[in-house]
Amino acid sequence: MKNFFKLVSWDFKLVIKGSNEAIAALLFYVLAIIMFPLSSGTENDLLTKIAGGAIWMAALFSSLLSLDRILRSDFDDGSLELLVLSGISLEIIIIAKCFSHWLTSGLPLVILSPILCIIIGLDYSYWWILLLTLLVGTPSLTLIGITPAALSCVIGKGGVLTAMVMLPLMLPILILGSGAIESEISGLGGIGHLYALAAILPISLLISPYLAAKAIRLGWE
Amino acid sequence: MIKKPLVEAQNIFFEKAGRAILSSVNMTLNEGDIVIVKGKNGSGKTSFLKCLAGFYRISKGQVLWSGEKILPTCFPEKKMLAWLSHLNAVKLSLTVKENLLFYANLWSVKKNEYDYAIKYLCFSKYLELPVSWLSAGEKRRLCLARLMFCPSKVWLIDEPTTFLDEENKKIFERAMEEHASKGGAIVCASHDSLNINKFKTLSLD
Numbered sequence: 001m002k003n004f005f006k007l008v009s010w011d012f013k014l015v016i017k018g019s020n021e022a023i024a025a026l027l028f029y030v031l032a033i034i035m036f037p038l039s040s041g042t043e044n045d046l047l048t049k050i051a052g053g054a055i056w057m058a059a060l061f062s063s064l065l066s067l068d069r070i071l072r073s074d075f076d077d078g079s080l081e082l083l084v085l086s087g088i089s090l091e092i093i094i095i096a097k098c099f100s101h102w103l104t105s106g107l108p109l110v111i112l113s114p115i116l117c118i119i120i121g122l123d124y125s126y127w128w129i130l131l132l133t134l135l136v137g138t139p140s141l142t143l144i145g146i147t148p149a150a151l152s153c154v155i156g157k158g159g160v161l162t163a164m165v166m167l168p169l170m171l172p173i174l175i176l177g178s179g180a181i182e183s184e185i186s187g188l189g190g191i192g193h194l195y196a197l198a199a200i201l202p203i204s205l206l207i208s209p210y211l212a213a214k215a216i217r218l219g220w221e
Numbered sequence: 222m223i224k225k226p227l228v229e230a231q232n233i234f235f236e237k238a239g240r241a242i243l244s245s246v247n248m249t250l251n252e253g254d255i256v257i258v259k260g261k262n263g264s265g266k267t268s269f270l271k272c273l274a275g276f277y278r279i280s281k282g283q284v285l286w287s288g289e290k291i292l293p294t295c296f297p298e299k300k301m302l303a304w305l306s307h308l309n310a311v312k313l314s315l316t317v318k319e320n321l322l323f324y325a326n327l328w329s330v331k332k333n334e335y336d337y338a339i340k341y342l343c344f345s346k347y348l349e350l351p352v353s354w355l356s357a358g359e360k361r362r363l364c365l366a367r368l369m370f371c372p373s374k375v376w377l378i379d380e381p382t383t384f385l386d387e388e389n390k391k392i393f394e395r396a397m398e399e400h401a402s403k404g405g406a407i408v409c410a411s412h413d414s415l416n417i418n419k420f421k422t423l424s425l426d
């Protein structure tokens with residue numbers, strides 16, 4: 001368990017002192033959300049209806065951008081080999097990487113969401129449902145995306161191909177997330193969607209690291 | 222009671238993409254042994270090390286660690302070996318000290334062992350530098366320092382003396398001898414000729 005937190009703090013330090021890839025994805029998210037109301041006019045009714053979906057779409061694409069870097073650099077420079085031989089299971093290493101990725105890509109999304117709520121024109125009384133769906137949904141996005149990211153290590157290049165593989169897998173989260181906000185606005189209550197979102201998290205936590213570890217081992221052979 | 226050998230490779234065969242790379246290779250490694258794996262380029266020196274560690278799956282034969290079929294990559298209960306590959310697993314955006322301290326912390330290395338390794342390889346003056354400023358040889362010495370304070374008996378090292386100058390090569394040869402004399406064991410793949418006291422040669426040609 002202590003090794004898990006050592007790995008997480010190491011990854012965190014790498015992201016902060018490393019290149020600005022993490023900031024790039026975050027910046028993309030913020031810019032996309034700021035541009036959205038500017039480009040679609042100022043009709044409040046229309047914006048309120050679509051805002052939930054737009055924020056979730058921006059969150060999805062921002063995840064796609066930043067997921068590539070998690071495993072690739074460690075795989076390419078041999079750090080992953082050394083970590084596995086240090087007595088830490090590969091699955092735990094992958095979960096640690098997902099956690100640190102969420103701390104640097106998912107959590108900022110969650111924290112920024114109330115402010116962006118105002119910017120995009122979503123009615124401010126619904127900020128809590130947006131925050132909750134992002135809080136529950138972004139870890140699942142990271143976890144689901146780690147398997148295609150590990151597969152891209154095997155192939156040796158990522159980019160568009162990995163994004164195309166990740167996108168269909170992440171669709172349920174997108175639909176549930178934006179659906180929750182929409183149901184809340186229309187008065188039906190988004191709690192059902194939240195439950196479904198919350199169910200995806202433990203399932204992806206169990207399955208995805210195991211598959212990603214298999215992919216990495218395949219990449220080593 | 223006869224002590225089991227630390228690592229044993231029994232008649233292993235390995236093929237990659239249909240090409241037979243290792244055929245009928247045998248090796249026994251006891252405490253205090255230094256085995257130098259020699260061979261032409263492409264003869265399978267790196268593949269042999271990876272088969273021993275468990276990264277590659279052998280098609281025939283078996284690899285035993287302390288008499289058991291538990292390979293280091295597949296059963297990470299405890300640290301079984303120190304690994305040095307041709308890839309330097311160092312992070313360019315951090316300093317030398319941060320890189321070394323991470324692994325020292327991860328492997329629970331005592332401070333005096335860590336200091337000893339750094340002093341032995343004369344690496345103290347590099348500690349505060351970012352790794353991106355180091356030359357290829359200096360990065361390699363970083364990896365050797367990390368190898369030295371690694372708390373395992375078995376060293377599997379792949380071309381450790383690449384990029385090293387004469388002086389540093391001699392220092393590392395002494396380090397290898399010291400490790401073996403303290404009860405460790407080394408399997409070293411190298412096509413450089415190493416000047417060590419007693420070693421066994423495994424030729425893969």
